[in-house]
Amino acid sequence: MIDRLAQFGVKKWLLVALVAACTVLLLLAGFATTRPADNRPKPPLAMMTSLPLVWSEGGIEADLAKDAAPHPAFKRLSAHYDITPIDDLEAWVPKPKQMLLLAQPRAFAPRELVHLDNWVRQGGHVLILADPALQWGSLYPLGDKRRPLFTSMLSPLFAYWGMELVLPLEDEVPASMRKIGGLPIRTVTPGEWLPKKSTAKGRCSILAKGLLADCRMGKGRAILVADADFLDAAFWQGRGMRILTGKDEFANIALLQALLAALHDDQGLNGDFVGK
Structure with a gap:
């Protein structure tokens, strides 16, 4: 038993x-x-910029300081994308389905412009922030090469694609507030896209009263924004309790993410991004 x-x-x-x-x-x-979807691999994104987004203007010492922090726009973007900073388009080896963000980049040599155009036409997707009159604050005086570029230097590429970047003439230069895709945006001295005759194959649609352009070139696509100041935290982050609670005063970063999502999913901008 x-x-x-x-x-x-x-x-x-x-x-x-x-x-x-x-x-x-x-x-x-x-x-x-x-x-959660947040555990999925982040989409790869290459970025080239003259703005102090990746590294501060204070140099290596400032970036290595204990209280150093990335720019708020870069921090927000890196939460959703695997960002790879680059400074040479020709040496860049794109990862599969990697997009490219050009935020007021340095001037390109003619061969680099050809390389970029070929990459897009072969299926590349690029978001270009091109400001005709950048008002971004800087530690360096006007004329210093370490400052962000005052005006976009990609005009030859835009002209080849049938676009022209202009700065609307106004008596004053107030902060510009718009609603694009249902998102309230604030910036300063935004530019405007105008159509221009070109012999190159492709087509661009101008949206948001000239602030945006959606271009189809060969197998690829380029979304153009006639402004870069809207990334400056001074225009969207807010002050006081807004920073502490993480609530933005304006949806500038949400617009950036929406444009990148449209590129990633190859969704059109017509209708949702007409703008006011």
């Missing part, structure tokens, strides 16, 4: 252990299938 009870006890223990193991496996399987 004792032997039988002992055997029964062993079998019962094994049964309980088996049930517990199955339960753990089911819970793990359920977690794996319901894990």
Whole structure:
């Protein structure tokens, strides 16, 4: 009798252990299938800019300081994208499905412009922020090469694509507030895209009263924004409690993310981005 009870006890223990193991496996399987989307790999994004987004204007010492922090726009963007800063288009080896963000980049040599155009036409996707009159604050005086570029130097590329970047003439230069795709935006001295005759194959649609242009070139696509100041945290982050609570005063960064999402998913901008 004792032997039988002992055997029964062993079998019962094994049964309980088996049930517990199955339960753990089911819970793990359920977690794996319901894990948050944030755990998915971030889409790759290459970025070239003359703005102090990746590195500060204070140099290496400032970037290595204990209280150093990335620019708020870069921090927001890096939460959704795997960002790779680049400074040479010709040496850049794009990852599969990697997009390119050019935010008021340096001037390109003619061969670099040809390289960029070829990459887009072969299926590349690029978002270009081109400001005709950048008002971004800087530690360096006017004329210093370390300052962000005052005006975009990509006019030859835009002209080839059938676009012209202009600065609307106004008596004053107030902050510009617009609503684009349902998003309230604030910036300063934004430019405007105008159509221009070109012999190159492709087509561009002008949206948001000239602030945006959506261009299809060969197998690729380029979204152009006639402004870069809207990335400056001074125009969208707000002050006081807004910073502490993480609530933005204006949706500038949401617009940037929406444009990148449209590029990534190859969605058109017509309709949602007419602008006011």
